[in-house]
Amino acid sequence: xxxxxxxxxxxxxxxxxxxxxxxxxxxxxxxxxxxxxxxxxxxxxxxxxxxxxxxxxxxxxxxxxxxxxxxxxxxxxxxxxxxxxxxxxxxxxxxxxxxxxxxxxxxxxxxxxxx
Amino acid sequence: xxxxxxxxxxxxxxxxxxxxxxxxxxxxxxxxxxxxxxxxxxxxxxxxxxxxxxxxxxxxxxxxxxxxxxxxxxxxxxxxxxxxxxxxxxxxxxxxxxxxxxxxxxxxxxxxxxxxxxxxxxxxxxxxxxxxxxxxxxxxxxxxxxxxxxxxxxxxxxxxxxxxxxxxxxxxxxxxxxxxxxxxxxxxxxxxxxxxxxxxxxxxxxxxxxxxxxxxxxxxxxxxxxxxxxxxxxxxxxxxxxxx
Numbered sequence: 337x338x339x340x341x342x343x344x345x346x347x348x349x350x351x352x353x354x355x356x357x358x359x360x361x362x363x364x365x366x367x368x369x370x371x372x373x374x375x376x377x378x379x380x381x382x383x384x385x386x387x388x389x390x391x392x393x394x395x396x397x398x399x400x401x402x403x404x405x406x407x408x409x410x411x412x413x414x415x416x417x418x419x420x421x422x423x424x425x426x427x428x429x430x431x432x433x434x435x436x437x438x439x440x441x442x443x444x445x446x447x448x449x450x451x
Numbered sequence: 452x453x454x455x456x457x458x459x460x461x462x463x464x465x466x467x468x469x470x471x472x473x474x475x476x477x478x479x480x481x482x483x484x485x486x487x488x489x490x491x492x493x494x495x496x497x498x499x500x501x502x503x504x505x506x507x508x509x510x511x512x513x514x515x516x517x518x519x520x521x522x523x524x525x526x527x528x529x530x531x532x533x534x535x536x537x538x539x540x541x542x543x544x545x546x547x548x549x550x551x552x553x554x555x556x557x558x559x560x561x562x563x564x565x566x567x568x569x570x571x572x573x574x575x576x577x578x579x580x581x582x583x584x585x586x587x588x589x590x591x592x593x594x595x596x597x598x599x600x601x602x603x604x605x606x607x608x609x610x611x612x613x614x615x616x617x618x619x620x621x622x623x624x625x626x627x628x629x630x631x632x633x634x635x636x637x638x639x640x641x642x643x644x645x646x647x648x649x650x651x652x653x654x655x656x657x658x659x660x661x662x663x664x665x666x667x668x669x670x671x672x673x674x675x676x677x678x679x680x681x682x683x684x685x686x687x688x689x690x691x692x693x694x695x
Contacts, residue, residue: 347537361686363601365536370679372540376547383541390541397653398500399481400532401596403525405504405618407611409511410518414584414612421580425589426619429572431627433593434650436571437564438635441642445556 340389347372460514473524480506495625495654501618536597543675546668553641560642561673564649565680568593573694583695588613590685590694592620595652598678606689617652624651625658640665648673 351368354360360367376383383390408415415422466472484499484506491497511521522529550557569590576582576589587608591599596617603613628647637643640663647655648670656674660667689695 344534344537347540348534351537361605361690362683363536363598363605365533365601366598366679366682368537369540369598372537373543376540376544383544387541387545390538393538394535394542396531397535397597398498399503400528400535401500401600401614402477402481402503402507403522403528404532404600404610405500405614406507406511407518407522407609408504408615409508409611411609411612411615414609418580418582418585421576421582421585422616424575424579425572425585425592426616427623429575429589429592430620430624430650431631432575433568433571434624434628434631434646435634436567437560437646437649438631438637440563440567441560441637441646442635444559445639445642 337389340386340393343372343386347375470524473521474527476510477503477507477525477528495622498618498622504615532597532600536601539595539597539675539678542671546672549641549668550672557645557673557676560645561649561676561680564645564673565677565684568650568677569681569685569688583607584609584612587695588616590689591681592616593624593650593652594678594681595674598682602682602685606686606695618654621651621654625655628655628658641669644669645673648675649677652678 347368348365349368350371351366352364354367354371355362355364481499481503484497484502487502488494488497488499507521510516511518569592572589572592573586576586580586584607587603587606590606591602591608591613594602594617596614599613599617600610602608603610625647628643628651632643632646637646643662644659644666647659647666651658652674656667656670659670
């Protein structure tokens with residue numbers, strides 16, 4: 337577990353360094369994710385203990401998001417002002433995007449769609 | 452009840468000064484919500500995270516506790532969310548062998564798919580509200596929560612609003628994806644998985660898993676890569692085309 341934590345913190349630090357020094361809008365955590373993925377691919381071996389620890393850690397992902405999500409109490413006026421747009425984005429937006437992507441796939445990969 | 456309420460509020464006000472009170476309350480609420488979810492046979496609408504955040508919100512509103520205090524007290528939990536973005540590298544890497552065999556088609560679908568998912572919502576937001584905050588949320592509505600939260604901070608979208616919108620998109624996307632796939636007539640497990648993962652992140656992946664292991668694996672892969680692609684693409688688009 338400590339090795340796993342060390343890897344996560346080290347790549348988080350590297351990612352933050354890139355984000356701060358390069359003044360990127362891409363967040364440090366995403367750079368950290370990308371760097372770690374590249375290292376894993378170059379290393380070319382199964383992640384073993386790290387992989388098992390990440391599974392146990394990520395199983396709690398939905399719990400980690402509760403405090404941030406509860407911040408919705410500060411957004412009640414925004415929601416009441418923009419409720420129509422929010423409903424359109426989440427329902428229509430999602431379905432329209434899915435249809436477009438499905439037809440894009442059909443055009444690009446006509447032959448493999450049925451397989 | 453009328454007399455108990457102020458007493459309860461006083462007690463909470465006192466307890467609220469302890470940094471461990473809100474931390475333990477959040478954990479206990481989640482444990483109970485998870486029990487309820489398991490007892491219901493894992494009904495989607497009883498998702499423990501959403502039930503917990505609704506209960507915590509109701510408690511915060513009813514005792515007039517400021518979110519700022521609650522947020523400070525629960526920083527250890529939110530910290531875990533921040534670092535979990537990096538940990539996503541492991542599940543993505545697990546799918547690397549599958550990805551390598553179909554690198555080109557997957558890359559094309561992911562790049563254009565991410566662009567479609569972001570821009571369609573952005574245009575709808577511009578059309579139906581014109582509010583910059585809502586348009587920013589729309590751009591990252593279909594990516595996995597930890598990455599969405601990290602990007603939200605950078606592009607000036609409200610983090611709690613993003614958290615809730617992303618969740619709703621996942622639930623709805625999981626329901627509508629089979630419909631879109633049926634209309635288009637796509638039966639290939641890999642291609643189906645990609646559509647689930649690009650448009651409905653983790654919640655879509657859970658449903659894709661029920662279809663088949665292959666479908667779920669590609670959905671998880673698409674979820675992770677869409678998160679990365681969108682996190683890099685959206686800020687670039689915002690700066691280049693002055694979107695916000």
